[in-house]
Amino acid sequence: MSRSFGRRAAAVLAVASATVVLAAVGATAATYPNPGTVSGNVSVHDPSMAKVNGTYYVLDSHNGLEIRTSTDRTAWRLAGSVFPNGAPAEVADYTGGDRKNLWAPDVSYRNGKFYVYYSASTFGSNKSAIFLATSATGAPGSYTQVGKVIETGTSSNYNAIDPNLVVDPNGNWWLALGSFWSGIKLISINPSTGLRNGSSIHSLATRTANSGSVEAPYIVYRSGYYYLFTSWDFCCRGTSSTYRTMVGRSTSITGPYVDRNGVALTAGGGSEVVASHDAIYGPGCPSVMFDSDGTVMAYHYYTANDSRLGINLVSWSGGWPALY
Template sequence: MIFPKEPIKYDLYDQLIAAQEELWTIHNVHDPALIKDGDTYYVFSTDAMVGGELSGGIQVRKSKDLIEWQWVGHAFEHIPEEAFAWTGAKGLWAPDVTKYGDTYYLYYAASQFGKNQSFIGVATSKHIEGPWTDQGEVFKTEHGKDKPNAIDPNITFDQDGTPWMVYGSFFGGIYLSKIDPATGKLAEQNEGKLIARRHHSVEAAVEGPYILYHPELKKYYLFVSYDSLFNTYNIRVAKADHIEGPYLDFDGNVMTNIEIEPNETGMKVLGGYKFGQAEGWIGPGHNSVLKDGDQYFICHHARGERTKKHHALHIRRILWTEDGWPLVSPERYAGEIEQSIDPVAIAGTWECILFDKHENNQIRSSLFELLPDGKIASEENGYWKYVNYNLFELFISGTFGKQNIIVLPAWNWSSWKSTLVFTGKNENGYVIIAKKVNKRMKE
């Protein structure tokens, strides 16, 4: 097996760089949008930092390998005048970058926390690092009057190459509108079509939409984040045959259904977690997705468990199930590749986490020992078996149930060594993540 090489090590809590933006790498990243331009990857993200006063408008970073990141600067020196006049925002939120022809379009949002007096604008440039020229309003909403919230724009292209903007947040839900590529603005000046929402009992807590079209599967995938970005944030996904939906989760629930329990909708692919005694992560969410050749990556932020204030950039591999669902690697990307896995390597002790869609606080791992004979220690009916390539079948009694898992050689960022990990999905659409630890369970 080929394991990734030791990656660069960043200290999330490094106080020495707090006021030195040029040293920010994965630090202070919130609501990241990932794009590839030539041989370089870029992340554009919200104006956010731990302590201090915000400056500029939209943070920009770049990388050659999705592992080592370099600060580029800010897209804007100040909040665009039209956006500031409408919202009084102190910073810009949740950007997205796309390209029509030879021109880059940078979409941004301005608002204030807890209000939908919000503004989505767009700027253009001939170069991805700018300078950017503001082109003004794409769509705006008025607090107390409009249902949608004009934040969190994402531009996606349908199978015919037509651009659409998905946007929205708490308040009215998630909406979709067609874009005119000649202007980068709405083809029709209205709120668009509602494609996802949540019940008022959970404050309608759905935001950060991102739509991916998978050309081989011929499906559209809607990623959203549920709940509070400070502690219970988690990423859900649903899919559709058409870009306008309806978007259905694993159980066939429509993402606009508010007649059922609010956590029933959406297949939960990532939430707060903790492996063993190592520091875990809180509130992963607000993702983007990059198709890079035949590889797919999810980009999101997460909060360090130690303070819950420090938020960092995460890049992870997306692995696809045989029935067409995206799963997320348990570990941040360090250069790992999918490959054939020798079944002999699977035996050993694993830390496993089942993402219960009804529990969105941090979930701790459970230990299971996979024995060389295909059985599981302390599990009378438990078993594991090789299927093909890197796919295995696993059965653990109780809520874990029967699962199809995908195994991947990866880097264990908490213990700082290579290891095997897996992600899978059980018969009920619950996602499991796990990593192998280099010790045996005590008898």
């Protein structure tokens, strides 16, 4: 959840945050490109992007899961929400009663339908659940709740938020998920229902540094490798956010994933894709898709006033992603 800062406080925090982050990662202001040009309604948090029949969709957290659309990936308009009147009552047990404060949707188009997996939780708690809703059109208010996919409680050692649906080259469905605690997990999904298949759970990434801060998994398959993108460190702090996007890869969707140096992601490994630079603070919660002009990564970042949509193309020199 974003927090607002006064302009004077934001300016001070911006300088302090930039100094701390750049020192921590050894980056310079020129290390990473700025986001590509976007316009219109682009104040988002936890974006997920998909392209369906020539239209781009970005779904993001809060307000019943907001829906933005674009025909050119540049100019965006707010179309409405998945649940304009709030999600079904079953989410309230996890959100403290607020049926519109939903997080981190994952949108994709499968079997002639829009699939949206989303999180229900409260900040700092792992009493959480991931739900699935589907729609034939993707239009605001057209979604039907399918059901609860997975839940965690306060005694669980992982957290059921930040879902990402992955379909492997063999047609198997998987859901990556997780945040803090014991890190990133992967479960099997039944493609006929969109719900969990069996009880197996695979551990993909974990950290002990910075309170175990690893979350927002996103997996894509390319040229024989599965690439697991995650966010490290802390979001939701305006210009003092230290979020950064990391990656590892594996020849198997269930792992083990390693970084450029061969360090396992289950041992704290990860190669940096983008971090704070210039006036871009806390770039994270990545969503990666393959488009007609190449690979595209959408993410959010902070300014002094809000969190915004960032979009960059991705190159794959040497088999590892880099923004440009």
